[in-house]
Amino acid sequence: MDLHLQGKTALVTGGSKGIGRAIVEGLLAEGAQVVNVNREGPEGRELAEQSGGACLFVPADLVDIDACQAAVQTAVAHFGGLDILINNAGVNDSVSLSAGVGAFCDSLAKNLVHVYAMAHFALEELKRRRGAIINIGSKVSVTGQGGTSGYAAAKGGVNSLTREWAAELAPHGVRVNAVLPAESWTPLYEKCLASEADPAAAKAAISNLIPLGGRFTSVQELADTVLFLASERSSHTTGQILFVDGGYTHLDRKLTATL
DSSP states (O other): OOOOOTTOEEEEETOSSHHHHHHHHHHHHTTOEEEEEEOSOHHHHHHHHHTTTSEEEEEOOTTSHHHHHHHHHHHHHHHSOOOEEEEOOOOOOOOOTTSOHHHHHHHHIIIIIHHHHHHHHHHHHHHHHTOEEEEEOOTHHHHOOSSOHHHHHHHHHHHHHHHHHHHHHGGGTOEEEEEEOSSBOOHHHHHHHTTSSSHHHHHHHHHTTOTTTTSOBOHHHHHHHHHHHHSGGGTTOOSOEEEOSTTTTTSOGGGTOOO
């Protein structure tokens, strides 16, 4: 299926690794131009160099609101416009209820405030192009997890902003949707499980909880959904919160119970 993304310009936050990188690579494969806004690192620069000019790497710390504005301005100046905004950057930083107000506010800055900032600064351009916003959320926003008040609150905010913006921007032809992973196999997840006494057993224990296939969601599966939502193939889809998780979040636990 041709997604008709040729010549479109997308800005992706956190596009150097994991889910973000899969999104960037998918966009490039579809003929889009991509601005990857990420903290400084070799992965972002390598991805840009390999793209033959179709990907621009903009190093930035998104906690810095001025950097958010500069990233949008750079994208528009470099490629002549902006059609798609993909808010992917974030980190489950384990800021719990006992961590304190300062830590909680810092977590919101890392996981929510820049989502608003990027959309705010891209707003006029997205209206002009009748573009699309896709926010990457988390199942934690609806299930809870324990020990991660900041991240859960931020991702709950992402869900709410998705529907609020879909309502506000519908008259301008701008679509806004969210994609929520649950257990997705990323380099960060692999690093986390590597600290376990038996990483393979720890991975298997989580995989067995996922109804569809008993496996982690791949970053490619998440990216494919994002690309569809970014494209005109989903031209009448807005305000949706899509769970790409193999049924992990909502399906009956009897499906994975060990009898």
